[in-house]
Amino acid sequence: xxxxxxxxxxxxxxxxxxxxxxxxxxxxxxxxxxxxxxxxxxxxxxxxxxxxxxxxxxxxxxxxxxxxxxxxxxxxxxxxxxxxxxxxxxxxxxxxxxxxxxxxxxxxxxxxxxxxxxxxxxxxxxxxxxxxxxxxxxxxxxxxxxxxxxxxxxxxxxxxxxxxxxxxxxxxxxxxxxxxxxxxxxxxxxxx
Amino acid sequence: xxxxxxxxxxxxxxxxxxxxxxxxxxxxxxxxxxxxxxxxxxxxxxxxxxxxxxxxxxxxxxxxxxxxxxxxxxxxxxxxxxxxxxxxxxxxxxxxxxxxxxxxxxxxxxxxxxxxxxxxxxxxxxxxxxxxxxxxxxxxxxxxxxxxxxxxxxxxxxxxxxxxxxxxxxxxxxxxxxxxxxxxxxxxxxxxxxxxxxxxxxxxxxxxxxxxxxxxxxxxxxxxxxxxxxxxxxxxxxxxxxxxxxxxxxxxxxxxxxxxxxxxxxxxxxxxxxxxxxxxxxxxx
Ligand SMILES: [Zn+2]
Numbered sequence: 444x445x446x447x448x449x450x451x452x453x454x455x456x457x458x459x460x461x462x463x464x465x466x467x468x469x470x471x472x473x474x475x476x477x478x479x480x481x482x483x484x485x486x487x488x489x490x491x492x493x494x495x496x497x498x499x500x501x502x503x504x505x506x507x508x509x510x511x512x513x514x515x516x517x518x519x520x521x522x523x524x525x526x527x528x529x530x531x532x533x534x535x536x537x538x539x540x541x542x543x544x545x546x547x548x549x550x551x552x553x554x555x556x557x558x559x560x561x562x563x564x565x566x567x568x569x570x571x572x573x574x575x576x577x578x579x580x581x582x583x584x585x586x587x588x589x590x591x592x593x594x595x596x597x598x599x600x601x602x603x604x605x606x607x608x609x610x611x612x613x614x615x616x617x618x619x620x621x622x623x624x625x626x627x628x629x630x631x632x633x634x635x
Numbered sequence: 636x637x638x639x640x641x642x643x644x645x646x647x648x649x650x651x652x653x654x655x656x657x658x659x660x661x662x663x664x665x666x667x668x669x670x671x672x673x674x675x676x677x678x679x680x681x682x683x684x685x686x687x688x689x690x691x692x693x694x695x696x697x698x699x700x701x702x703x704x705x706x707x708x709x710x711x712x713x714x715x716x717x718x719x720x721x722x723x724x725x726x727x728x729x730x731x732x733x734x735x736x737x738x739x740x741x742x743x744x745x746x747x748x749x750x751x752x753x754x755x756x757x758x759x760x761x762x763x764x765x766x767x768x769x770x771x772x773x774x775x776x777x778x779x780x781x782x783x784x785x786x787x788x789x790x791x792x793x794x795x796x797x798x799x800x801x802x803x804x805x806x807x808x809x810x811x812x813x814x815x816x817x818x819x820x821x822x823x824x825x826x827x828x829x830x831x832x833x834x835x836x837x838x839x840x841x842x843x844x845x846x847x848x849x850x851x852x853x854x855x856x857x858x859x860x861x862x863x864x865x866x867x868x869x870x871x872x873x874x875x876x877x878x879x880x881x882x883x884x885x886x887x888x889x890x891x892x893x894x895x896x897x898x899x900x901x902x903x904x905x906x907x908x909x910x911x912x913x914x915x916x917x918x919x920x
Contacts (some may be wrong), residue, residue, distance in 0.1 A: 460712075460879060466705060473696060475688065480693040491697055499711045507849045509825065520825070521682070522688040526653070568689030575690060589654040590687065594817045596654040611649055618648040622683055 450517035451510040458506035465502055473517075475564065476525050483529035483591055489536065493528045500524055530593030538592055574624040582617035585610060647673045651680040661915070664816040668829045725831050781786050817845065817896065820911035826878075828913045840871065841886060845896060845913055846879040854901040857912070859884065861891035870894075872902040892917055 448456075448467060456464035476497065481490040508520065578586065588594045588603070594613065596614070600607040642663040648747050649655055650663045677841070817828035828845030843859050851857075856874055859882050860867040873880040895914040897907045 462705075465708065469701060471704065473701065476692060477696040477700070477848050478691045478694045479688040481694045487697055491703070495707050498704055500837075502708045502712060503715070507825075509847060516685065516750050519811070522685070527689070530653075561685070564655045564689045567686045568691075571683075572687045572690040580844060585654075586652065589649075589652050594654070595656045596649055596659075597656065599654070610654075610719065613647065614652055614654065615645065615648045618680060618683070625683060625686075 454508055454510050454517055455507045457502060458508075460574075465498070468501065469498060472521060476521065477559075479522060480525050480529050483526065483593070484532050489532055492607075493525070493532055493547050494527050497521070515597055526590075533593050565575075571621075571625060574621050576621060577624060578617050581613050582620070587614045589614065644670060644673050644676075648680065651677060651684055661816050661818065664818065664827070665829070668816060699815075767914075815915040815917060817843075817893065817894065817913040817915040820895070820914045828896065828915075830915055830917070841884045841894075842881070842898070843870075843873075843884070843894070844881045848875050848878045848880060848896075848912060849898060850878070851875060851898075856899050857904040858897050858899045858902070858904060858907065858909075860895045860897065861886065861917075862893040862895065863891050865892055865893075867895070867907055869905060872893055872899075890902050 448464075450468070450471075453464045453468045455469075457468065473494075477490060477494055480493045480497075481487070484493060501524075508517075510517070543561055575583070575586070584603075585599060588599045589596065594602070596607060598608050599605065600610050605613075642659060644654070646663055646666075647660075650660065652668075655663060667677065783851060815830040817830055820828055826847045826849070828843060830841060830843050836894070841859075841861070845857070848857060851874060856872045857880060858872045859870040861870045861884075862868070870884040870886070871882045873882045893914065893916055895907070895911050897909040898912050899907070899909040
């Protein structure tokens with residue numbers, strides 16, 4: 444049970460129905476995935492539901508996943524499914540109004556980041572948060588509505604009475620700026 | 636109808652951010668397959684979006700969540716391995732149909748997919764390096780083996796189109812009717828594909844390319860089906876090399892409205908038996 448088993452190795456073991464490997468992967472991602480799902484659905488019960496569905500998917504789909512070098516990262520696969528499931532949940536159950544305070548804010552975790560990966564993720568996350576913070580309000584809004592709330596561009600346009608072309612250009616500008624910002628932070632700071 | 640979903644290189648950011656509805660997504664994926672600029676831009680942006688989930692505030696998971704979830708996974712697993720009735724698979728199908736409109740309705744495949752579950756679940760390590768494009772029967776012919784990666788998809792289509800042109804008549808007679816992007820019928824599959832329909836005096840030619848397909852074990856193969864109002868006709872069989880495979884098939888105009896690729900226990904089926912891995916709509920005209 445080396446702490447060092449790669450995600451790819453764990454996925455290969457999970458494909459062979461190795462439940463210890465699933466547990467290890469679970470431990471590795473539990474907090475990050477839960478926090479991400481919670482950020483989207485903003486409900487503790489629903490978040491657990493979504494995370495459960497996610498790990499059932501991981502268990503059932505590991506055998507279909509490519510784990511060679513050419514394949515994408517396991518973590519981005521996991522977060523993509525997490526976001527899709529979360530947004531499905533929102534579409535089925537409705538979204539809370541934006542003003543609602545995150546109830547989880549009260550139970551924010553002070554737990555230290557233990558593994559090297561967690562530390563690195565924490566750092567990358569901080570850098571990206573900074574870059575997000577520097578977007579203008581319009582750009583922040585479209586990123587929030589689309590990425591975290593799961594609205595489509597058409598829905599954003601209709602609900603907020605913004606021409607579709609404007610929604611598109613805001614997204615374009617936001618992402619261009621994020622990339623620029625993040626690229627330079629990346630070059631100065633963390634190793635690749 | 637398809638004109639409502641005009642996409643361009645300007646849309647790559649929206650695609651990556653996740654702001655497209657299903658139809659826009661399909662249209663953009665078709666564009667992506669033929670646009671190297673968008674593919675490289677998407678790669679850069681995807682790296683960015685791998686970091687997005689890490690920006691959220693840490694929140695403590697509810698106590699006992701781990702035990703509950705691991706137990707639920709075990710339950711789902713027991714349920715799915717219990718003989719023919721695989722409830723987790725059913726659940727997966729249900730959630731699937733609510734999140735992605737099922738592109739295709741193919742009863743034989745659905746009812747038989749349960750027996751197929753086993754082969755999905757066992758690691759498909761054997762036959763990993765299955766090699767050549769295999770084509771059986773008389774209706775279709777081999778164009779050639781394709782082993783490119785995603786960056787080469789578009790080039791391959793072009794090359795195939797040129798081959799077709801050279802083989803059959805001067806290129807003036809060739810017309811690319813449309814390119815259909817094939818998307819996974821199961822949400823977690825990473826496979827993607829492209830069906831290009833080329834028309835010439837001899838009829839319609841279908842070129843199917845797919846990548847990141849699940850590994851094949853033993854005699855397993857992928858079969859391509861063309862459907863008219865849900866009734867499938869076998870358009871050929873192919874094997875994969877590193878998850879990539881291709882097929883070429885000639886058919887009469889306007890006969891079919893959908894296309895699907897299934898993962899089959901062997902190459903001999905006259906009807907789909909396995910699970911659909913990729914599917915797409917062949918919109919008329
Ligand atoms: Zn483009």
